[in-house]
Amino acid sequence: MIEILSPAEVTRARATGTLVADILHTLAGRAEVGTNLLEIDQWARAMILGAGAESCYVDYEPSFGRGPFGHYICTSVNDAVLHGLPRDYALADGDLLTLDLAVLLGGIAADSAISFVVGESRPAESVALVESTQRALAAGIAAAGPGARIGDLSHAIGESLRADGYQVNTQFGGHGIGSTMHQDPHVSNTGRPGRGYQLQPGLLLCLEPWVMADTDQLVTDDDGWTLRSATGCRTAHSEHTIAITDDGADILTLPTGS
Template sequence: MIEILNADELARARRTGRLVADILHTAKARAKVGTNLLEIDAWTRQMIEAAGAESCYVDYAPSFGRGPFGHYICTSVNDAVLHGLPHDHALADGDLVTLDLAVKLDGIAADSAISFIVGDTQPADSLALIGATRDALAAGIAAAGPRARLGDISHAVGTVLHGAGYSINGDFGGHGIGSTMHQDPHVPNDGRRGRGYRLKPGLLLAIEPWVMADTDELLIDDDGWTLRSATGCRTAHSEHTVAITEDGVEILTLPST
């Protein structure tokens, strides 16, 4: 199902988007060397419940996971890139961390992800990896709008990632979002300009470029959720929820301050 939101629903989506962004950026600011991934999960639960919102993850049990997920945020470290299941692990200096969060507030969901490095050690190759996903996300958003097609977003994202020297895994990408976390259309991270669904005002999309440094192959952990690079290389992931408007595109998952 492709869901088109009305003006009231879009206003609620803005509130959800700000909440998601505020939680992510608060968790990032609090994450230090020695922070346990389970602490991050606990902080997230506290912030979601304090806002009167609900997690999209706790009871999430799709066909590709070993569900339900049972936690409030995805915490992926170094070679983990997607669906990182929080567990008893303390962050070390130089770790590359991705936090991915989806929350529903007042009946509307929003989804966002950020990657960052913990501590004083900031490896240049890891910074480049993160930068490529951010640049690809910006390009994908710039390509969106009420006269664009889905392939325009995918082409823009893929052009940046390929241009930075990374290969692209096509198994997981962005998606529609609204009253539920995952909806049609699927938003691939590579594609052909001018192809696919024509975007309409009121459509919400989660655009999410992610890459692995030297492979496009994934492995799944024994936990049944965490996806890692097949070679053990580092990974990065950037994501925003955006709304297609009458005259362009609006990023919903920006922090309030």
């Protein structure tokens, strides 16, 4: 299903996006050496429910997962890149942490992810991975607007990632979003320009470039959810929810005051 939102629904989506961004910003500020991933999950739960919102993850049960996700946020560390199931793990200095959060507020969902290094260490490889996904995300957003096609966004993202020397996995990518978290159209992280669905005002999309340092192959943890690099290399993931407008694309998942 491809859902086109009314102006009133887009306004509600802006509120959801700000909430998601504010929660992620707060959690990133609290995540420090010694913080347990299960603490982060509980902090996310308290902020989501305290805002009168609903988690998109607790009851999430897609075909590729194992049972309901059962937690409020994805916490992926180092070689884990997607769907990181919160577990009993205390963050160490130099860990590369990805937080991925989706909530529903006022009947509209928003989804965002950030990657960052914990503590004082700044491993060059980790910083490069994070910055590459951020550049690719910006390139995809710049290509979005009324009349553009999904392939234009995918091409922009893929070219940016490859220019930085990374391989691109096409198993998981971006997606439409609206009254539910995952909708059509799928937005691959590489593609051919001029192809695919033509964007129109009122469409919400989640763009989410992610990379692994030296591979494009994933393996799944025994928990049935956490996806890791097949070689054990480090990974990063950046994501925004955007709204297609008459003039271009607006980023919805920015924190208050941005």
